[in-house]
Amino acid sequence: MSTSPSTQQHGANDGRGPDKGHGVSHGHGEGHGHGHGHGTDHGHGAGHAHGANHDHAHAVEGQAEILDLDAEVLAGQLAEITAWLPLASAPRHIVDLGSGTGTGTFALLARFPDARVTAVDASAEHLRRLSARAEASGLADRVRTVRADLDGEWPDLGAPDLVWASASMHHMADPDRALRKVRDLLTPGGLFAVVELAGFPRFLPPDAPAESPGLEDRLHADSDAFHAEHVPHRGADWGPMLTAAGFTIDAERTISIHLDRSHSDAVGRYALESLRLLRTTLGETLSRADSSALDSLLDPHGPGSIAHRDDLAVRTERMVWAARRE
Numbered sequence: 589m590s591t592s593p594s595t596q597q598h599g600a601n602d603g604r605g606p607d608k609g610h611g612v613s614h615g616h617g618e619g620h621g622h623g624h625g626h627g628t629d630h631g632h633g634a635g636h637a638h639g640a641n642h643d644h645a646h647a648v649e650g651q652a653e654i655l656d657l658d659a660e661v662l663a664g665q666l667a668e669i670t671a672w673l674p675l676a677s678a679p680r681h682i683v684d685l686g687s688g689t690g691t692g693t694f695a696l697l698a699r700f701p702d703a704r705v706t707a708v709d710a711s712a713e714h715l716r717r718l719s720a721r722a723e724a725s726g727l728a729d730r731v732r733t734v735r736a737d738l739d740g741e742w743p744d745l746g747a748p749d750l751v752w753a754s755a756s757m758h759h760m761a762d763p764d765r766a767l768r769k770v771r772d773l774l775t776p777g778g779l780f781a782v783v784e785l786a787g788f789p790r791f792l793p794p795d796a797p798a799e800s801p802g803l804e805d806r807l808h809a810d811s812d813a814f815h816a817e818h819v820p821h822r823g824a825d826w827g828p829m830l831t832a833a834g835f836t837i838d839a840e841r842t843i844s845i846h847l848d849r850s851h852s853d854a855v856g857r858y859a860l861e862s863l864r865l866l867r868t869t870l871g872e873t874l875s876r877a878d879s880s881a882l883d884s885l886l887d888p889h890g891p892g893s894i895a896h897r898d899d900l901a902v903r904t905e906r907m908v909w910a911a912r913r914e
């Protein structure tokens with residue numbers, strides 16, 4: 589019988605806290621009330637709408653779904669990254685910072701069968717999904733979840749020999765502080781793997797859809813403008829910041845990803861859920877033509893539905909830094 593994964597709560601509110609002074613909730617910082625968590629970069633688009641709780645809950649659900657689809661579609665790339673990590677020996681204790689629903693956690697558990705993972709996130713809902721999956725896969729006794737807002741006081745996370753942070757470091761209000769915290773957390777000789785992405789993946793050909801060519805570019809431009817203002821470290825070069833925090837960079841790489849629809853059934857669902865979330869978050873900012881073109885793509889039964897397109901692909905990049913604490 590498997591053990592239930594334990595969950596600790598640290599420094600997080602109940603997820604209904606007001607955003608810090610923005611008036612309108614521009615995000616989905618579920619669980620820590622700062623509005624800077626706003627879900628997923630491979631999942632939230634612009635994220636500046638909808639403060640109401642039901643919208644919030646819906647958005648969190650949508651983001652969790654997208655994180656899981658991202659994990660499914662990009663499983664091969666993730667496995668490539670965990671295999672590439674310059675480790676002298678297999679880690680025993682791993683901390684997954686900003687674990688979300690567990691994309692990194694489960695990839696690491698698979699790669700390092702003797703390791704246990706402490707998954708830390710501000711979102712109670714994401715951690716619930718992660719725990720349920722750990723339970724269902726018989727991995728619960730190797731996973732501990734800790735709910736914490738890493739912009740606040742850090743909980744006791746033990747002494748890991750590997751810390752993994754995928755698409756989460758850029759959410760930190762003070763990334764330099766977070767990097768120093770990781771440095772202090774790691775055992776000497778331990779490795780910090782930072783995986784980041786420059787932006788939301790693209791799915792449509794540049795000239796699609798026929799009634800509104802370039803739609804996805806315009807959605808991205810809007811989303812990017814939001815991020816430049818509110819999440820300025822997304823797409824940053826983490827190398828110099830890691831060095832300034834006392835790490836030695838052992839290796840770094842960029843992976844360019846282009847997977848067409850035949851790669852997996854999940855590509856279509858990933859595109860659909862992602863564009864649906866962009867529709868929700870960018871809603872009123874879209875022109876009438878773009879709005880109607882997006883609605884046609886999202887209509888599951890209409891002739892313009894994304895479900896009927898065979899030209900979808902996932903195009904994105906991952907940047908990885910492997911930083912050592914000497």
Ligand SMILES: C[S@@+](CC[C@H](N)C(=O)[O-])C[C@H]1O[C@@H](n2cnc3c(N)ncnc32)[C@H](O)[C@@H]1O
Pocket residue numbers: 618620624625626627628629630655685686687688689690691692708709710711714736737738739753754755756759760761
């Ligand atoms: C883009 S998701 C990435 C999730 C996961 N690492 C992955 O690769 O799929 C970012 C995660 O960071 C979490 N997060 C953002 N700000 C945080 C903070 N201040 N403290 C703890 N977690 C935070 C969010 O709740 C979210 O789950």
